[in-house]
Amino acid sequence: MLKPNMYYGNLKESYLFYHIAQKTKAYLQEHPDAHLYRMGIGDVSLPLCDAVVKALHEAVDDQADAARFHGYMPECGAPFLREAIAEYYGKHGVSVTADEVFVSSGASDELGDLLDLFDRGSDALVIEPAYPAYVDANVMAGRNIVHLASSKENGFLPLPDENTKADIIYLCSPNNPTGAVFSREQLAQWVRFANENGAVILFDAAYEAFIEDETLPHSIFEIEGAKTCAIEICSLSKTAGFTGTRLGYTVIPKTLCRNGMNLNEMWVRNRTTKTNGVSYIIQKGGAAVFTDEGQRQIHDNIQIYKNNARILMEALDSIGIWYCGGKNAPYIWMKCPDNMGSWEFFDWILNEIQVVGTPGEGFGACGEGYFRFSTFGSPEDTKEAARRLVALLSKEKPISE
């Protein structure tokens, strides 16, 4: 009798975005003419930039022509893209070779797959509030989760101390959902901890392109010692609008070893066994992101999102609401007014001003009382949502239930 993976039974029902969708759907059924200001799910709204679109069309034409047709791609990524990404790192002062870069279908896919490299007895440390899949992917493998709650007091950027215990350490910076960003000095403490304890850091850098403060690190590999303790997971989803087009990349240094095993070589073996690589068409589109033209165009788009963030930050500042993020990240993490619960605040602003955000409690228990706004909406909607928020929150506050 086949036994299924019974660890799936340990998963908590995690219907964060499903619940949001159900609640907004119910609202729209009651108010069919309402326009919703959607700043909940972190999905982009701007189309792909011209350089990427041109490259995608060319790649489709290649696939239509016998002489230029591409069959199986190398499992770890097309050399043209691995080299373009290594060069991109070089421009940011980080030395990475093309064979340390692995092309993926996106950060979420990779974050799930990479766990196959680790023993199931390893402990996984997750700083909460966090992207829910960090926890769930490890629960599915039967791993013990060490929950490290962050808070307003430490700026949602906790550091390791003598009580910290972990084999796998998730760090997301700029952070989803809080928008907080580790400084070089803070990151150096985590790198030192990982090297001293033989842990491996999974550094989720999906939002690095949103950093504008030049003192903040874009890559963990800017920190000395990271190449013996870290794997960096990146994505074009937010950087270049690839949420529905799908492309990411991962850096595993060739110097990253544990227990006599080389993790870069293990990942090569994993990929050559378990995939046939990423679509040639999508990889060509992705390579265009790293051209000078592509970089200019994606940064024009990022500026539009960053302007959305500024509009929201000014609105919250004007009414004295505490928040973090926004400046170096596409998320704003605000304290709900009057100690409201995060789902209570969700319902209130949906019903009163038709603004949709994400309740902080969905990212872990310590996110209760906070609320995430994404800045990926249209400038028009963001402006109007900010205006409505100010009007609502300046009025007499509701009495908490």
Place this chain on the structure above:
Amino acid sequence: MLKPNMYYGNLKESYLFYHIAQKTKAYLQEHPDAHLYRMGIGDVSLPLCDAVVKALHEAVDDQADAARFHGYMPECGAPFLREAIAEYYGKHGVSVTADEVFVSSGASDELGDLLDLFDRGSDALVIEPAYPAYVDANVMAGRNIVHLASSKENGFLPLPDENTKADIIYLCSPNNPTGAVFSREQLAQWVRFANENGAVILFDAAYEAFIEDETLPHSIFEIEGAKTCAIEICSLSKTAGFTGTRLGYTVIPKTLCRNGMNLNEMWVRNRTTKTNGVSYIIQKGGAAVFTDEGQRQIHDNIQIYKNNARILMEALDSIGIWYCGGKNAPYIWMKCPDNMGSWEFFDWILNEIQVVGTPGEGFGACGEGYFRFSTFGSPEDTKEAARRLVALLSKEKPISE
């Protein structure tokens, strides 16, 4: 200290296609003007069909337009594609609902990922010769492999008997590498065995579109009882030339349960945790395969490959070489002449007639003495390779070492 997944240390070096590439490269370095007749790796040579190319261009244009832009796709697949695939099954007399269909990046990716559904203590039965990843993906999870050797005597289609023991059963039909296809009656024996023993069949149907004998099943779900014991993994790689474009699909019946767990629901949870779905662009291209126009065009291409198979089969028939496959599959599995070893035969025909195939031993020990030809090359190359094979094998045979 993090412990890596030490099961990777149990993997055998499996450099089948790497060795072939090294040997052909060495040959070309010594003979820089030689033209090689490549019938080794199972990669397609014909470009994507017009209907697919048109749909891909349209989808790229959608991604370039804010009003038509697609962000995150549903993790289990776009409804338009899941429905098109369910309808495709319906046309073949199999009733499958859209929510039993999961869109994947390809069969190889899916065959690796799906194993997460099963306990690591489960035994995996692999009929050899086999696609090497069946074994390797299970070794990486520490599973016990039950090797079931097939042979010329059972037509490379073994059946379960009272000694068979397995929780996970791999069946690939039409088979890679042998090209053998299970009949309905044979498949019914495996389905009965799986249901009686609580096993789950992973049915790899990547080559179903090559079946021309109308009595042979395209899908395991044509067999009564399969919906309580089987998962079917399909691919557009060979069907529609998607080896480098990447798209596949998997059917997990909603009636497939083990130990109180519903495997369809488990897979939904896996996908929503571990992926953000397949590229919108590629899914639009894939949907075009299932239109009437797309079906006509891909079957025109398949006929070209099937004609290659006929040329090779006639050549082998003309010189009395035993083989199977070719008629309902894109692979021909031949007995090496004069008891030659499969690598010996590889070297011989590379050096004598510049034809490249795949040594049977690379698919498992019981493949020794056999050789696989893929029929995905160009008609011109296939004709010339067949002519050269006949000329070489009709001559006095070499003395085996």
